[in-house]
Amino acid sequence: MTRTLIKLGGIVISSQETYDGPSYILINDDGNIEQVGFGDYPGDARATAIVDRRHAVAIPGLVNSHGHAAMTLLRGIGDDLPLKAWLNDRVLPTEEKLTSDAVYWGTLLAAWEMIGSGTTCFTDMYMFMHDAAKAVSESGMRAVLSWGMVGFDEQGQERAIRNSREFVGRWHGGADGRITTTLGPHAPYTCPPDFLRRIAELSGELRVPVQIHLSETRVEVENSMRDWGMSPIAHVADCGLLDGPVLAAHCVHVSPEDIDLMAAKGVRVAHNPQSNLKLASGIAPIVAMHEAGLTIGLGTDGAASNNNLDMLEELRLAATLHKGVLQQATAIPAPVAFQMATEDSAKAVFLPPGHGTLRTGSSADLVLLDRRSPHFIPSHSLLSNIVYAAGEGDVLDVYVQGVPVLQNKECTTIDTERVTYEVNRIKDQLVG
């Protein structure tokens, strides 16, 4: 690997720093950003690979802060159904047939789709996670992985803890540091209080954070009030789970008291607006959570509930949905939405500072968008073009840790024809 000089037509370093014009990024041997500059590169370009993308704009790679990658295999298996029928009649019976082979290929399919739409890092909470991690490792992506934990009895809980302990030991810091891990208790309604307490302890012992689904649906909150006399947020806090670092997915039905508690505990939120709409869960009070100072990332959720993994879509939806719901045109302005999809998502999934930006010294996780697309014509504001107009069709190149994983719209790390073949084979097994 050598230094790489990418010549550009514009750079979004972060939501607060954009440059619209000739510019460049220099990536060093370690895959980090050595220099970002405007105009021509003034240094010595010898012994440097030069990539001419003067028709492109560089942005930080998008970070998908919630999902279940291999659920791509279930894309479209149950639409337009009430949540209970979707889950019990379609998703769960199909998931019972999943194998390690299926999860491997389903995760590669997810990686292919995410790379192609400008995502460089994603979180996952699922099963057969060694195979998911293998797929991540091969795809070149960055990922924050957890083995989904569900445990209604002692045996199930022991197995879940054994799986997670082993998974964290084997994969935390793996794939040249591209893989980190968390614990992944599924939800308070699938993890009883004692189990949540053990998970909180394990999180401290292994020094890895926790990700969990919280307050996704109205029914979940009603059941929590009935069973525990408090909201899901208050209940998991009561179990000690919020005393360590926690990423909470969804948080659709949270009260002002829940939000205060989350702020006090530093809980991070993964906002999945399209999944919440499609599954009819509702609309999370993101403006209130943002005003309370919570770190909010964006996510797609799994492809069975979305049904794609397109973060540019989530970015646009986050920037428009809350304006409409609150009838307040200034809600979640473009820079805030962009920051949620990049820097704040990176914080939400526990990546170190610098991730989700193109600042000097950061890992070169970046995406080049084609400015020749009509979405960029004219350009009164580059960030506006990206947040309110761009689409996955504009993604030209993607780098993770300085390594190209998409070049001129072609995956360089994944054999997409093979993935297609294998996924169709697995589909026949799942529904056959």
Next chain:
Amino acid sequence: MTRTLIKLGGIVISSQETYDGPSYILINDDGNIEQVGFGDYPGDARATAIVDRRHAVAIPGLVNSHGHAAMTLLRGIGDDLPLKAWLNDRVLPTEEKLTSDAVYWGTLLAAWEMIGSGTTCFTDMYMFMHDAAKAVSESGMRAVLSWGMVGFDEQGQERAIRNSREFVGRWHGGADGRITTTLGPHAPYTCPPDFLRRIAELSGELRVPVQIHLSETRVEVENSMRDWGMSPIAHVADCGLLDGPVLAAHCVHVSPEDIDLMAAKGVRVAHNPQSNLKLASGIAPIVAMHEAGLTIGLGTDGAASNNNLDMLEELRLAATLHKGVLQQATAIPAPVAFQMATEDSAKAVFLPPGHGTLRTGSSADLVLLDRRSPHFIPSHSLLSNIVYAAGEGDVLDVYVQGVPVLQNKECTTIDTERVTYEVNRIKDQLVG
């Protein structure tokens, strides 16, 4: 022009008729669909141009039922602002500088963007419409055009009526029948009652329908109640405007009584969910209007309020938004949303029956989507892949009236580099 045989990997004839597998479409000399079939074409393929797209799915061309095409020039000129500031401080001062030259190039930019994202027909209500019609004619698209009418005084009203009368006379049925026209009174708050009455009469005299903005914002409704003692819908009905064929854009703030009145009068609706969110207008009660039997099409609105012209996005938003708002997962299922974006949009903009479908005898206005995209893998339901996963990046080819206007993602009718150059020149004039 000769007959064209397109070999396909699947066909969506309409929301009710899909075929997932080897199939074909035969287009005759007149640009109409002569035959749609499954399996191999059984006839004589000699003297027929054969297009091999066995990796693609054909769908009816999307119909954009509301917009202002040349507002592409204002893309991103005023985001995250309250409606009044957006309109008075950004949009109107810039529109005052528009020229016929600007509208011509802005409309071509819109046509390029719409073709590239699978739209074959759009409506327009703007100024310098002869130039817009010229751009439509050259682009090969189908369009339903109107000269926007605003008139606070006698002189302004006379000018508006003269413009519209001349425009309808010159362009109705133009460009080989691809262009039809309507009258385009802007809104009840820019067209006083007597003017609306004259427009209703003119619609009958010229035998062209009317399109108008109605009940877009809460303030509009409040002002109508204050000024006329009734809602905008009831007020324009009172002026006789709903006695002829009318397409009403937005209808965000309509009461059950408004909906009953619209149903009784056969008013068509253009639903623009993303524009309504972004401008903070609110969320139209589409499920109630659909249950009342109204014909509802989908639209993007202008690029200053969206900020793109991507109908696949509107389709997905229409299919997901109302589920979330109503917390009802069965609201606007995939076939209903698909029908709104195609057949019902075609009805809404007054195209004859058959438009918005791929039925035998219909005009060959069609779009080929790339099934090799991960959005189509796996495919448990073709319509689900299209409605809930596909993106503009999947659009390969577009035909209008049997003529290819996009081939392998390249525009064949528009010099996109020239459009880029001219739009950037015009941008400098507008903001200079």
